Amino acid sequence: MRFLKITPVLLLFTLLITSCSSVQVASDYDREANFDNYKTYAFFKPGIDKAEISDLDKKRILRAIEDEMQEKGLTKSENPDLLVSIFTKTNENINIYQNNYPYWGYGWGWSPWYWGAGYNNVNRTSEGTLYIDLIDASDKELVWQGMGTAALAREVNRKQERINEIVSEIMEKYPPGKKNE
Numbered sequence: 001m002r003f004l005k006i007t008p009v010l011l012l013f014t015l016l017i018t019s020c021s022s023v024q025v026a027s028d029y030d031r032e033a034n035f036d037n038y039k040t041y042a043f044f045k046p047g048i049d050k051a052e053i054s055d056l057d058k059k060r061i062l063r064a065i066e067d068e069m070q071e072k073g074l075t076k077s078e079n080p081d082l083l084v085s086i087f088t089k090t091n092e093n094i095n096i097y098q099n100n101y102p103y104w105g106y107g108w109g110w111s112p113w114y115w116g117a118g119y120n121n122v123n124r125t126s127e128g129t130l131y132i133d134l135i136d137a138s139d140k141e142l143v144w145q146g147m148g149t150a151a152l153a154r155e156v157n158r159k160q161e162r163i164n165e166i167v168s169e170i171m172e173k174y175p176p177g178k179k180n181e
Helices: 002-019 045-050 055-071 156-171
Strands: 023-029 040-043 082-099 103-105 114-116 119-136 141-151
Touching: 023 156, 040 055, 045 082, 055 082, 055 156, 119 156, 141 156
Parallel strands: 040 082
Antiparallel strands: 023 141, 082 119, 103 114, 119 141
């Protein structure tokens, strides 16, 4: 009987925790690729140069990718097995919350005949999508792609922390076929 009381609470708690992820992540990969063969990597400069973000943000992203690749046991090399490229997209979302209900009563000027006209609240958020492409260096074919979409940090102090979080969430999906799928 106690089990029946605890189960709904645990399910609700699990749903709450898993739905709070602030980064939406997806990945895709070449099913023919053998990811155990990839031990070294290098950044693919032509691809990175095309990313339409500031050079400072590129450096932040590349630092975060380096940390994740090292954590996964891959080393940076002049003769790499994998080439790493990035691509970015940004969207600005404008949310308008309207309250058009008129109200009356004692408002400004303390008059019982005062009528208000409601209010509008405008909220702007920037959302970015980061694609991380891993390319087989020998045949120059894409073997893995991770994508993460999240709200971007506006404060300079928080940018590196936010980028680290986004890259970490994306790279959890690599290598495919492991416990992280």
